[in-house]
Amino acid sequence: MNYERTIYSVNDINQYVKSVLSQDAGLKYILVKGEISNFKNGAAGHLYFSLKDDKSLIGAVMFSSSAQRLNFVPKNGDEVIVLASLDVYAVKGTYQLLCYEMEQVGAGAILIELEKLKKKLQSEGLFDASRKREINIYPSSIGVITAPNSAAIKDILTNIKRRYPIADIYVFYCSVQGDNAVKEILKAFEESQKYPLDTLIIGRGGGSSEDLSAFNDEKIVRAVANSRMPVISAVGHEIDTTLVDYVADKRASTPTGAAELATVDRREIEQEFENHLENMKMAIVEKLNDMRENIIDTSEELKDVLNDKLTYLKQEIKWRKEQLTALNPTSILNRGYSITMDQNGQVVDDVSKVKPDEKITTIVRNGRIISTVNQSEEVENERNKN
Numbered sequence: 001m002n003y004e005r006t007i008y009s010v011n012d013i014n015q016y017v018k019s020v021l022s023q024d025a026g027l028k029y030i031l032v033k034g035e036i037s038n039f040k041n042g043a044a045g046h047l048y049f050s051l052k053d054d055k056s057l058i059g060a061v062m063f064s065s066s067a068q069r070l071n072f073v074p075k076n077g078d079e080v081i082v083l084a085s086l087d088v089y090a091v092k093g094t095y096q097l098l099c100y101e102m103e104q105v106g107a108g109a110i111l112i113e114l115e116k117l118k119k120k121l122q123s124e125g126l127f128d129a130s131r132k133r134e135i136n137i138y139p140s141s142i143g144v145i146t147a148p149n150s151a152a153i154k155d156i157l158t159n160i161k162r163r164y165p166i167a168d169i170y171v172f173y174c175s176v177q178g179d180n181a182v183k184e185i186l187k188a189f190e191e192s193q194k195y196p197l198d199t200l201i202i203g204r205g206g207g208s209s210e211d212l213s214a215f216n217d218e219k220i221v222r223a224v225a226n227s228r229m230p231v232i233s234a235v236g237h238e239i240d241t242t243l244v245d246y247v248a249d250k251r252a253s254t255p256t257g258a259a260e261l262a263t264v265d266r267r268e269i270e271q272e273f274e275n276h277l278e279n280m281k282m283a284i285v286e287k288l289n290d291m292r293e294n295i296i297d298t299s300e301e302l303k304d305v306l307n308d309k310l311t312y313l314k315q316e317i318k319w320r321k322e323q324l325t326a327l328n329p330t331s332i333l334n335r336g337y338s339i340t341m342d343q344n345g346q347v348v349d350d351v352s353k354v355k356p357d358e359k360i361t362t363i364v365r366n367g368r369i370i371s372t373v374n375q376s377e378e379v380e381n382e383r384n385k386n
Contacts, residue, residue, distance in 0.1 A: 010093070011090065013093075014088060014090040014091075014093045015090055017088050017093075017095075018087070018088035021086050021087065021088055021095065022085075022087070024086075027085060027086040028085045028086075029083060029084075029100075030084060030085070030086070031081055031082070032058075032081070032082050032084055032097060033051075033053075033079070033081045033105065034051030034052055034053055034058075034080070034082075035051065035052050035053065035077065035078070035079050035080075035109065036049050036050070036051065036075065036077065036078045036079075036080060037049065037051075037052050037057070037076050037077075037208055037209045037210060038050045038076070038208045038209070039074060039075060042064075044064055045064030045067060045068065046061060046063050046064050046067065047061065047062040047067045047074065047099075048060075048061055049061075049074065050210075051080075051082070052110070052210060054109070054110065057210060058095075058097060059094060059096040059097070060082065060084065060096055061097070061098060061099065062082075062098075062100075062102065063098075066100050066101065069101075070102055072104050074102065074104075076111075077110075077111035078104055078105075078106075079104075079105040079106050080102050080103060080104055080105055081102070081105055082099040082100075082101065082103075083100045083101040083102075084097040084098055084099040084100060085097070085098050085100075114216055114243075117216070117218055117243065118246070121218070121221060121222075121243065121246075122246075126225045126247050127246040127247060131225075132249045132250070133230040133249045134230070134249075135199055135230050135232065135249065135250055135261060135262060136198045136199065136230075137261075137262070137263055137264040138164075138263075138264060139164070139167050139197075139198035139199055139262065139263065140167065140168065140196075140198055141167060141168040141169070141195065141196060141197050142160060142168070142169050142170070142199050142200075142201065142263075143170045143171075143172060143192045143195060143199070143201065143229075144156055144157075144169065144170070144171045144200075144203070145172045145174060145189060145192060145200065145201070145202045146171070146173070146176060146201075146202070146203050146204055146255070147173065147174065147175060148173040150176075150204065150205065151205050151255075152204050152205050153171065153255075155254070155255040155256045155259070156201060156203060156234075156255045156256070156258060156259050157169060158259075159256050159259035159260065160263055163259065163260065163264070163266060164263035164264060164265070165266065167198075167263065170192070170197065172189075172192050174187065174188040176204040176211075176214065176215075177204075177207065177210075177212070177214060181214035182214045182217045182219065182220060185214055185215075185217075185220055186219060186220060186223060189202075189220070189223050189224070189227075190223075193228050197228075197229045198229060198230075199230050199232060199262045200227060200230070200231045200232070201231075201255075201258045201262060202215075202231060202232070202234070202244060202248070203232075203233070203235060203252075203255045204234075204255075205236070205237075205255065206237040207236060209240075212235060212236050212240055212242050215233075215235045215242035216242050216244075218243075220244060221243045221244055221247050224244055224247050224248055225247045230249040230250070231247075231248045231249050231250075232248060232251070232252055232258045232261050232262055233245045233250070233251050233252065233258075234251075234252040234253075234255045234257060234258035237253060237254060333363065333364060333365040334365055336365075338364045339362070339363045340360055340362045340363075341360065341361050341363070342354055343360070343361075348360065351376040351378050354373050354376055355373065355376075356373050356375060356376070357372060357373065357374075358372070358373045359372055359373075360372075360373055
């Protein structure tokens, strides 16, 4: 830079372009027809939106002084004609339509076509609840279709790894908006079908209806409907709805929400394990208490049985003892009986066993009597009588 030149600031350039456009009579008070999208109500009553057709889009603003004269409430999808001038928003260096009046023409052609496609797919049953599959929240592998280096992929990966780090994650990158988006999304989807995935997430961050238009494409919707594995859609934010949302097995309001739908939180698993462990401990303690009580009860029963048996045995011993005592010769002698033995010491239990002049010994309670047999007589008893 060895030569002299004028150096302009960014604002100088923007203000210059603004002045050039403002001086062009052909760009003042022009009528522009298009479909409203990205509609927003400003806090001060200003209206911010875009006008689009099937090829282009331009930003627009209608200040509150003009907006309050409208006889209808604008919304996304309305086809309108505006009276406007082309203006430059110098702060951002963007040009836009400064609208003074707005006339409603009808629903935008793009919205009409979208609604027709929605009804067609719905009539085929692609949105039926009966087609929805359950999501395995204990997955071995999860697939993700989204744009590279996007906030969406960061949110999904971060939350899956935080919640369920043992799952394998396969990422299939593609454009999610623009002219090549449909082609790239389809290619990524076809690639994903080659893997043994438990769940497939298709997602991106929020954006305008134009940004999300690829997810309204019939080919993509049908591909999702025929997916080998359950699909979770996470396209845009809560207020954004695409046809992919209707055909997916589950719809998440955000990419983070998709990660939560696809997995169980490991903290829930840990808590469940702790609960099961605590229940097992309580069951074991309860079982041990039952066993202890059973042992105590059985022990008491055994004691009672043993005591009864001992009492019976004691009675039996006492009875046997009394029997033995009754049969004891000494007891017989004590009752006044005596025992006679011959000279050979044999008990004389028959008179025929002794003869006259034979010595016999008679044992009584307190001694012996030695005598000589003079005579023996046999007495006829009852047995002999019979």
